[in-house]
Amino acid sequence: MIALIIFIILTANHFPVTGVSTLKSGDQLNLTSHLISPGSNFTLGFFTIPETNNTYLGIWYTNNEQFKKVWVANPSTPIISSSAIVVIDQNTGKLIIATGESTHLNLKNESDDQILWQSFDHPINVLLPGMKLGSNLKTGRNWILTSWLSDEIPDSGAFTLSWEPNGEDYQRILVRQRDRPYWTSGNLKNQNFEFMNVNNLLLFRYDLDYVYTDEERYFSYNSINYVNPMWILRPHGRIVDGNDRVISSSDLCYGYDSGNGCVASSRTPHCRSESDKFSLMNGDFASDTTRRSVDDNSSLSIGDCMMNCWNDCGCLGFITGGNGSGCIRWLGTKSILLYSIVHSCDAPPLTAVVLHRHGAWQNSPPRLPQILSKHVKSFTDKIRQKRNMNLNTMTHLT
Numbered sequence: 001m002i003a004l005i006i007f008i009i010l011t012a013n014h015f016p017v018t019g020v021s022t023l024k025s026g027d028q029l030n031l032t033s034h035l036i037s038p039g040s041n042f043t044l045g046f047f048t049i050p051e052t053n054n055t056y057l058g059i060w061y062t063n064n065e066q067f068k069k070v071w072v073a074n075p076s077t078p079i080i081s082s083s084a085i086v087v088i089d090q091n092t093g094k095l096i097i098a099t100g101e102s103t104h105l106n107l108k109n110e111s112d113d114q115i116l117w118q119s120f121d122h123p124i125n126v127l128l129p130g131m132k133l134g135s136n137l138k139t140g141r142n143w144i145l146t147s148w149l150s151d152e153i154p155d156s157g158a159f160t161l162s163w164e165p166n167g168e169d170y171q172r173i174l175v176r177q178r179d180r181p182y183w184t185s186g187n188l189k190n191q192n193f194e195f196m197n198v199n200n201l202l203l204f205r206y207d208l209d210y211v212y213t214d215e216e217r218y219f220s221y222n223s224i225n226y227v228n229p230m231w232i233l234r235p236h237g238r239i240v241d242g243n244d245r246v247i248s249s250s251d252l253c254y255g256y257d258s259g260n261g262c263v264a265s266s267r268t269p270h271c272r273s274e275s276d277k278f279s280l281m282n283g284d285f286a287s288d289t290t291r292r293s294v295d296d297n298s299s300l301s302i303g304d305c306m307m308n309c310w311n312d313c314g315c316l317g318f319i320t321g322g323n324g325s326g327c328i329r330w331l332g333t334k335s336i337l338l339y340s341i342v343h344s345c346d347a348p349p350l351t352a353v354v355l356h357r358h359g360a361w362q363n364s365p366p367r368l369p370q371i372l373s374k375h376v377k378s379f380t381d382k383i384r385q386k387r388n389m390n391l392n393t394m395t396h397l398t
Contacts, residue, residue: 030085124145137217158304237251278306
């Protein structure tokens with residue numbers, strides 16, 4: 001098991017720590033210093049997200065050039081101060097992020113080597129080798145992943161990933177959207193899941209395991225010759241590995257049993273059908289047949305925008321707002337089955353998630369990008385790259 005942020009309370013030293021694995025009572029970890037695990041696999045330190053200028057305390061693989069965070073200490077309380085430090089309170093033994101407001105973590109006690117707190121028991125959006133996904137029925141502890149709100153905001157998003165076996169003979173992962181079953185991995189059998197691209201006959205990447213007892217029920221995995229192994233629950237509900245390889249098709253579920261793990265829902269709108277799909281398109285909606293609706297609720301993620309649009313029979317397409325939160329939707333009359341997406345000579349085309357009824361375009365703009373449906377490529381990445389008021393992203397239903 002990888003001990004990520006287990007800090008040992010020792011005697012006081014009054015200097016910032018850099019490149020060591022132990023934070024001692026009296027030490028300070030500032031914005032430019034780091035703790036590095038004994039095997040040099042992991043680094044703990046502060047990091048700043050450029051799009052928001054917010055700072056967080058997190059952990060990442062030391063040799064990961066993309067600095068993908070495997071854990072964040074303060075996802076809901078970003079640090080604004082430029083003089084933030086991490087210290088151990090000599091009176092209470094708590095690890096404190098000192099910024100005028102405090103975030104508490106707890107530690108390992110040197111006297112009896114007892115682990116008092118570890119990040120493995122408090123995952124965010126990443127499952128690492130050796131971590132548990134599931135529950136301890138005796139203590140009531142649950143190990144669940146929660147997606148980030150967006151790629152720029154690590155606060156809790158719309159999706160969770162949990163281990164929810166359906167009896168001893170059916171071991172499965174379940175993705176929920178706002179607590180409602182959304183997608184399932186299918187049964188774990190012969191080192192693979194029914195609806196996950198984890199292992200195959202040509203490439204065996206992971207050793208998958210589970211425990212099903214009266215005390216604990218959980219899933220875990222170990223990697224086999226894989227660099228920087230991690231499973232990440234993305235803001236749109238998809239599961240990817242550390243190289244952004246898709247290992248589940250758990251985004252873009254519409255409430256129908258689609259045969260790829262999407263869970264059927266009794267709340268599917270009467271105006272939608274199984275042939276309707278969201279797609280990423282370039283263009284803009286004709287202003288004479290549509291109107292734009294803005295919801296600047298900063299707790300809404302791209303998954304919320306999708307479901308809000310899907311459930312509104314008058315919604316034709318959507319994008320997320322700044323930094324991937326909030327929703328902008330295009331609305332039209334319910335009787336409109338064909339509507340225009342046109343180019344404007346005065347402004348760049350929109351790139352958005354658009355709802356298109358039964359596959360027919362009216363006045364299709366030239367050089368319209370290929371419609372993405374089952375194999376839609378992470379449209380949130382494209383949204384993030386082009387997000388501003390002149391280059392937005394919209395999705396349509398095909």
